[in-house]
Amino acid sequence: xxxxxxxxxxxxxxxxxxxxxxxxxxxxxxxxxxxxxxxxxxxxxxxxxxxxxxxxxxxxxxxxxxxxxxxxxxxxxxxxxxxxxxxxxxxxxxxxxxxxxxxxxx
Numbered sequence: 078x079x080x081x082x083x084x085x086x087x088x089x090x091x092x093x094x095x096x097x098x099x100x101x102x103x104x105x106x107x108x109x110x111x112x113x114x115x116x117x118x119x120x121x122x123x124x125x126x127x128x129x130x131x132x133x134x135x136x137x138x139x140x141x142x143x144x145x146x147x148x149x150x151x152x153x154x155x156x157x158x159x160x161x162x163x164x165x166x167x168x169x170x171x172x173x174x175x176x177x178x179x180x181x182x183x
Contacts, residue, residue, distance in 0.1 A: 094135050101132045 108125045111117060117125065 091138065094139055098132065098135050098139075101128050101135065104128055105132070 105125065105128050108117065108121060108128070111121065
């Protein structure tokens with residue numbers, strides 16, 4: 078029941094961010110096209126600033142959501158992730174740099 082309630086809450090509070098983002102980008106592009114044809118009026122400039130601000134908020138929300146999903150995945154996978162990260166860190170520590178010919182130096 079909690080999962081269903083959370084889904085409803087998410088849609089009501091955050092909406093469909095992909096659709097909102099697509100709409101914001103389209104509106105920004107139309108304002109940019111108007112600006113290319115002639116200079117924008119003050120109200121259109123303010124609208125463009127507001128749209129950019131809204132887009133920034135949506136991008137921040139999407140990034141935060143992605144980080145939460147990755148953290149959840151990391152907790153679910155547990156030790157297999159630790160082994161992967163230790164192996165990748167070992168590889169990074171073994172690579173010292175690039176020589177003048179563009180080859181890796183170990």
